[in-house]
Amino acid sequence: MANEEIEKELAAIVEEIAGVAAADVTPEKSFVDDLDIDSLSMVEIAVQAEDKFGVKIPDDELANLKTVGDAVNYISGKQAK
Amino acid sequence: MSGNDVVVTGMGATTPLGGDVASTWGGLLAGRSGARKLDYEWVERLNLPVTFAAPLAVEPTEVLPRVEARRLDRSEQVALVAAHQAWEDAKLEGEVDPDRLAVIVGTGIGGVSTLVNQNDLLEKHGMRKVSPLTVPMLMPNGPAAHVGLAFKARAGVHAPVSACASGAEAIGWAWRMIRAGEADVVVAGGAEAAIVAITMAGFAQARTMSTRNDDPARASRPWDMARDGFVLGEGAGIIVLERAEHAAARGVRVYARLAGVGTSSDAYHITAPDPEAGGQARAIAAAVRTSGIDPADIGHVNAHATSTPVGDVPETMAVRKSVGDHPILTAPKGSLGHLLGASGAVESIATVMSLYEGVIPPTANLENLDPGVTLDVVSGEPRKVQLTAAINDSFGFGGHNVALAFAAV
Numbered sequence: 001m002a003n004e005e006i007e008k009e010l011a012a013i014v015e016e017i018a019g020v021a022a023a024d025v026t027p028e029k030s031f032v033d034d035l036d037i038d039s040l041s042m043v044e045i046a047v048q049a050e051d052k053f054g055v056k057i058p059d060d061e062l063a064n065l066k067t068v069g070d071a072v073n074y075i076s077g078k079q080a081k
Numbered sequence: 082m083s084g085n086d087v088v089v090t091g092m093g094a095t096t097p098l099g100g101d102v103a104s105t106w107g108g109l110l111a112g113r114s115g116a117r118k119l120d121y122e123w124v125e126r127l128n129l130p131v132t133f134a135a136p137l138a139v140e141p142t143e144v145l146p147r148v149e150a151r152r153l154d155r156s157e158q159v160a161l162v163a164a165h166q167a168w169e170d171a172k173l174e175g176e177v178d179p180d181r182l183a184v185i186v187g188t189g190i191g192g193v194s195t196l197v198n199q200n201d202l203l204e205k206h207g208m209r210k211v212s213p214l215t216v217p218m219l220m221p222n223g224p225a226a227h228v229g230l231a232f233k234a235r236a237g238v239h240a241p242v243s244a245c246a247s248g249a250e251a252i253g254w255a256w257r258m259i260r261a262g263e264a265d266v267v268v269a270g271g272a273e274a275a276i277v278a279i280t281m282a283g284f285a286q287a288r289t290m291s292t293r294n295d296d297p298a299r300a301s302r303p304w305d306m307a308r309d310g311f312v313l314g315e316g317a318g319i320i321v322l323e324r325a326e327h328a329a330a331r332g333v334r335v336y337a338r339l340a341g342v343g344t345s346s347d348a349y350h351i352t353a354p355d356p357e358a359g360g361q362a363r364a365i366a367a368a369v370r371t372s373g374i375d376p377a378d379i380g381h382v383n384a385h386a387t388s389t390p391v392g393d394v395p396e397t398m399a400v401r402k403s404v405g406d407h408p409i410l411t412a413p414k415g416s417l418g419h420l421l422g423a424s425g426a427v428e429s430i431a432t433v434m435s436l437y438e439g440v441i442p443p444t445a446n447l448e449n450l451d452p453g454v455t456l457d458v459v460s461g462e463p464r465k466v467q468l469t470a471a472i473n474d475s476f477g478f479g480g481h482n483v484a485l486a487f488a489a490v
Contacts (some may be wrong), residue, residue, distance in 0.1 A: 019148030043213040050209075 001079055006053065006072045013048045014068075017041050027069030035068075055079060084326035087259045088490065089336040091171025091321030092430045095412040097314050097418055099164055100139030106434050107428070109416050109442035110463045112296035114160060116312050117420055123278045131290045132365030133297035134276045135314035135418030152214055153227065155274035159423070160395025162229060164268055168232060171321040171394050172264065177330050181265040182238040184229040187247030187256050188320070189477065191221030195345035197277055220473035229321070236264040242422070245385075247271050248318060253342040253483055255322045265327040270319035272424035281458035284313060288350065301419075302446035303386035303412030304393050304442040304454050310386040314418030318426030320433070325391030337433045340470065340488040341372025354476065364474060364482035369404060371484040372486035374470045376404050379486070381441055381471035383432040386412035394453040396474060401456065409466065411435075411459045415445030422469035425475030431483055432447030436489045439467045468490040474479050 010026035018037045031037045037045070046057045049071070053062075056077040057065075065071045093423040095099060097115025098108030108115065115135040124132050141158035150158055164186075168174070195218040202210040217223055222240035229238035237258070241250040248271020255267035283295045284290045291310035293300035328335055345367065347360035354361070369376055382400050386393040393412075400408055413428050420427055435441050440463050447460035470488040 017148075018150075019146070039215075040213040047209055 001053070001076065003072055003076050006075050007068070009052055010030060010071060011051060011066065013045055013052065017044050017048065025068055027067065028065055029068050031068070049075065055081060083433065084324065085260060086257050086264045086325035087322050087339045088321050088325045088328050089339060089433055090328050090333050091167040091173065092319070092322045092336065092429055093166025093311065094316065094318045094427055094431065095139060095141065095162045096138060096316035096420065096427055097135035097138055099415060100144065102430060104138070105169060106431065108206065109373050109413055109431055110440065112416060112445040113217055114301065114416055114445055115253065116189055116297040118297055118298055119276070125394050127278055127282070129278070129281055130280055130285045130292055133279070133300065133411050134296045134314070135312050136276055137315055140482045141308065153193040154218040154223060155191055155219065156188055156272050157223045159315070159320065160186050160228055160272035162319040163270065163272070163319040164228040164231065167268060167319040167321050167467045169279060169321070172333055173321065179233045179235045182232060182234040183238065183255070183258055183264040183267045183467055184225050184232070184234045185239045185241065185251040185267055185269040186225035186228050187241040187243070187251040187271045187422050188221050188224055189242070189244045189247050190280065190343045190383065191281055192219035192223055192453045193275050196276045197279060228268060232242055232268060234268065238369055241344050243281050243481035245419065245421050245424055246475040246477035246481040246483045247422035247425065249429065249473065249475035249483035250344065250425070250481065250487055252320065252322065252339070252429055252485055253344060256339050258273040258344045259322060261320055267322045268319060269322055270317065271315035271423040273423040274315045275421060275423040276313055276315050276398050281313065287339045291388065299446050301388045303384070303388045303415050304446055304451050304458060305447050306451055308388045308390060308393065310389055311414065312418035314420040316427060317423050318430050320430060323382040335490050338488045338490050339485060340374055341368045341370065341486035343367025343371060343484040344371070345482045347482065350439065352393055356395055358395035358399035358402070360477060360482045361478060362402040363482040365399055365403035368472055368484035368486040372470070372488065374486060374488060377407070378469040379404050379472055380406055380466065380468045381435060382408045383409050383428050383471060384412045385474040385476050387414050395452055395457050397454045400418050404472070406456060408458045408472070409441055409459060409464065411441050412444045415447060425483060428475070429473045429487070432471050432487055436468050436471055440465050
């Protein structure tokens with residue numbers, strides 16, 4: 001899956017769970033500081049992303065995914081393997 | 082009125098009769114029933130002996146923003162819907178110091194639908210599918226906590242749990258907080274959303290619910306000779322209680338004064354009411370005593386009467402013992418069904434409306450009065466009567482008794 005496509009699908013998940021407009025979910029944005037997403041919603045987003053993209057996001061990896069771009073790169077990296 | 086008196090300055094509700102106070106009150110005056118056959122698939126699949134209840138007239142998801150609603154149990158959703166109405170009714174935005182604002186919202190059962198649904202997900206799909214919001218959604222202090230967050234209340238957030246007395250108890254504790262000087266404004270009430278299979282089955286096994294499946298609208302009939310159990314309802318009632326001086330200073334409308342509060346416990350049986358109604362009488366007497374109102378001026382009792390064969394009549398004996406033979410009675414559960422932990426709050430709103438508008442709604446479905454009841458009971462049509470003071474009763478499994486004495490202003 002291309003990064004643009006991952007970004008689009010991830011943005012849809014974030015909108016569904018946290019109510020942030022998909023258009024605002026751009027690579028440079030921090031989930032916590034910019035998009036105001038709390039730790040509970042991050043868990044929900046991670047579970048849905050795992051299902052959607054067929055990757056595993058362990059808790060210690062999730063903690064490192066600060067920005068939308070971090071998450072997109074992590075997912076595309078795992079998919080490539 | 083003195084400065085430390087406690088007054089009602091806002092009210093909100095969502096009930097089987099309507100999505101707000103006006104429609105609920107209108108339904109009560111009309112003697113309308115909120116009960117209907119349930120269309121949930123589990124009713125037939127599980128072969129429940131009771132196939133009806135009194136569900137909400139307006140789904141909370143139609144009122145709350147989608148993302149907010151999906152993070153809340155239904156019991157939290159209804160609490161927020163009613164609380165926002167009460168907050169707006171009292172015109173409180175920007176009018177109260179958060180350090181002087183408290184929230185007390187009780188529930189009888191809490192987030193039971195969340196508990197059941199998340200357990201199903203765990204069993205069927207495993208750990209990963211369990212929502213990280215499970216605990217905050219099922220905890221019985223959830224409705225209070227969310228209301229507290231919505232209004233930034235910092236003087237304390239509490240959640241009394243005393244089964245069907247929870248909502249009334251919340252209002253009682255609000256009165257105590259204000260009288261003790263701990264808060265200027267308390268947003269108080271009850272919330273319940275427990276029309277789920279396990280709760281229906283449990284109440285049915287206890288033989289406490291009406292089985293009049295062929296005629297849901299006529300099933301809840303307090304004090305009627307043909308009553309055969311309560312009808313399970315859901316919803317929330319929230320009232321804004323305010324120190325009289327605080328309300329006067331901002332010139333807001335005052336509906337009534339909460340003049341006195343009485344609580345007691347039966348120490349008799351976990352579910353059955355004391356047939357002598359001693360505990361109920363002590364609670365009502367304490368409400369009268371703390372109110373300082375002459376019992377002769379208490380013209381009306383909005384009764385707890387749930388339409389069960391054993392419960393309805395002893396309450397009238399308690400009223401006679403503690404107030405006298407003069408109060409005019411009504412039982413709103415004929416229309417509303419039994420909202421469990423929300424009932425005392427929604428019915429307090431009805432009591433306040435009776436004082437404010439000078440009219441007592443009829444007891445729906447009361448056709449043949451139980452001869453054990455010797456007091457004047459309103460049935461058929463609403464009764465216009467100017468009232469000085471009125472009492473709302475609430476009693477819960479566990480032997481909890483709460484009486485609230487409201488006075489006209």
